[in-house]
Amino acid sequence: MSKSGGQLGRSAIVVGAGIGGLAAAAALAGKFGTVTMLDRDSLPEGASWRMGAGQGAHVHQLLKAGEQSLERLLPGITEDFYRAGAVDMRVGRDVKVFDFGGWMDECDVGFSVTSLSRPAYESILRRRVAALPGVTIRGETDVRRFTVEGGRCTGVELSDGMVLTADLVVDSSGMTGPLMRQLVEDGHAEYESEHIRINVAYTTARFRKPEKYRDEKIGFFFLPAPPEKHFGFILPIENDEWIISLGTRGHDAPPRDVAALKEYASKLPDPAVYDRIKDAEAVSELKTFRKGTATRRKIWEAPKWPKRLLPAGDALSSVNPTYGQGMTVTACAADALSGLLSKRAETGAGLDGLEKEYLTAAAAFAARAWGLSVNSDYVYPETEGERPSNFAMSRAVAATLRKLADEDMDFRVLRYRLVHMVDPDNVLSEGPLAIRFFTALQGSMAS
Ligand SMILES: Cc1cc2nc3c(=O)[nH]c(=O)nc-3n(C[C@H](O)[C@H](O)[C@H](O)COP(=O)(O)OP(=O)(O)OC[C@H]3O[C@@H](n4cnc5c(N)ncnc54)[C@H](O)[C@@H]3O)c2cc1C
Known part of the structure; x- marks a missing residue:
């Protein structure tokens, strides 16, 4: 139940059961009689990669603010991450950062972060959210469009034609899903989008840590300065593994097999990654991901937007993943949503005007990530777009x-x-x- 014990509506629908959808559902649970999550993907039982969140194969760092928000939404979740094998990394000491042409010196920042694979984060969240009052998570359920009547979102239409109604709908279907385009085509929304051609490519594999590194908790982030385009991350994760993502910008192709990945690692400005993986055994197949564009939909200043429809996560703004912000931004926005809903439940304010209030908060988190990543991206001549x-x-x-x-x-x-x-x-x-x-x-x- 919400803190006040009051409910704001009978039903809410969340489209998309990725990190954004799960965090939003945690904010809605207890404030609505039912919260129904719909995802077109087949959702695995455990921590497996899935097609609908293909980026999940790659390094996913959860920043401290994201962890704190998830902890407020789902008390005890950090402990769940550790129980699932998350590595405890002291920021400033265990997370080594190479940027602006050199290593950051060590310091004690005073907090740790968890390190897990993205499928592990998602499966733990899914289990916790599924256990919340009134929440149902339905996989293999493709949403075709949002239904809108009199300027208010009333629910969704599934691809089999079935219509589901709700008092509040969250769109967390990611940046590449078709629903926003459909909403505009149906004449229910008008907004501007900003696009920046970042042309970033990742290649990732997971390696079993050799015996001598088993107790090591160290991870490395290489973000070399231009003209060097190659970047790389290695993080210790569950099951005594490392996850290693190496990448580049522009039209270069990232490595396509494990031998090439190791060779690529040997060219980073420090041998730290290569030394660790040169004799290590790969325990996953190699996965690649190309992200051509950073995009934000400026819905917070839209001339036309349906009431009771809240865009969350990548559906609102999706930046260069190299800076590790996506999950944190969506967790922070969901945490803010939870606060807004609690206040409304306490004061009896209902749902009118919620989308405006929420968009102001969500836009601020998205803007922060956008500012940092775009300014770092524009340093590279490969990034297309007019510099601000x-x-x-x-x-x-x-x-x-x-x-x-x-x-x-x-x-x-x-x-x-x-x-x-x-x-x-x-x-x-x-x-x-x-x-x-x-x-x-x-x-x-x-x-
Ligand atoms: C290579 C790479 C590395 C990254 N590294 C990091 C990192 O280190 N740290 C970090 O915080 N972030 C990172 N990110 C970003 C992060 O993955 C995203 O910001 C985050 O996953 C957004 O979650 P989301 O739930 O909004 O969207 P998604 O994860 O894209 O989920 C959208 C969901 O909606 C479903 N869906 C789509 N359309 C429909 C439909 N019509 N009907 C029903 N369901 C639908 C999909 O199946 C999917 O499950 C990275 C991204 C990439 C590409």
Whole structure:
């Protein structure tokens, strides 16, 4: 039941049972008599890869803010992650980051993060959400369109023609699903979208850790500076495995077999990854993923949008995955939704105007991820699109913070806290380090 014990409606529908849908359903449970999740994919029992979330084969880091939001939505979930074999990684110490041409020095940021495969995160969430009051998760159920009457979303039409009604509908069908396009074609929505050609390609395999690395909890993130385009991530995950994703930008092809993957790893700016996998056994097939475009649908400023329809997760905004933000953004937005619903249940405010309130909150999380990734993407000439007018300033801010992080422990900790979204964006301009930061920024811009 919701904290107030009150309900806001009889039924809610969530389209898409990925991370976005599951987090949203956790926010809705108890506030509606029933919450029905619909996914066209066949949903596995355990932590298996599935076609409908093909990106799940690749490294998925859950940032601290995402973990905190999921914990608020589903108390005890972090412990569930650990019980399923998540590796406990101390941020600043176990997660080694190579960016701006060098390693970040070590520090104690004061918190750990979990490291699991994405199918494991999803299966644990699915089990927890399925156990919430009133929640049903239906796989192999393809949604054809949202039904809208008098400017209000009333439910969904399935591809077999069946219509399901609901007081509130969440679209968490991802960025490539057909439903948003259908909604516009049906004349129920008008909004602008922003696209940036990022042309990022990933190749991933999982390896059994050799005996001598079994107790090691270290992961590496290589995000070299231009003109170097190759990036790579290695994370320890459940079952004494590493997951390794290597990638590139532009039209280069990523490696296509394990031998080529190892060879590719040997060309990263530090031998850390290669040293670990050169004699390791691959325990998965190689999977590739190409993401051509970062897209955000600016529904928060849409001239036309149905009431009672909430876009969540990648359906709203989908950025370059290299910065590991997608799951966190959608978890934070669901957490905010939960707060809005609780308040409405307490005050008896009902559902009117919810979509506006929710979109304001969700857009802020999406904007944060968008700003960071787009400004980092635009450094590469391979990224197509007009650079924003504040691009030079954004780069100067990022470079200054990175330099200060090399020199000063307080800034190092702050940088990690910002990356993990546990501090608000404005901490640089308004927090206790603001004056020192602006002095350094001015100095770097003058030189
Ligand atoms: C290569 C790669 C690496 C990534 N790495 C990270 C990372 O390190 N950290 C991180 O946080 N994020 C990462 N991401 C991003 C992350 O995967 C997404 O942001 C996140 O999964 C979004 O979840 P979602 O539920 O919104 O969408 P999705 O996971 O795409 O789920 C959408 C669901 O909707 C269903 N669906 C679609 N259409 C219909 C329909 N018509 N009817 C019924 N069901 C439908 C699909 O079957 C699917 O299950 C990565 C992405 C990629 C591509």
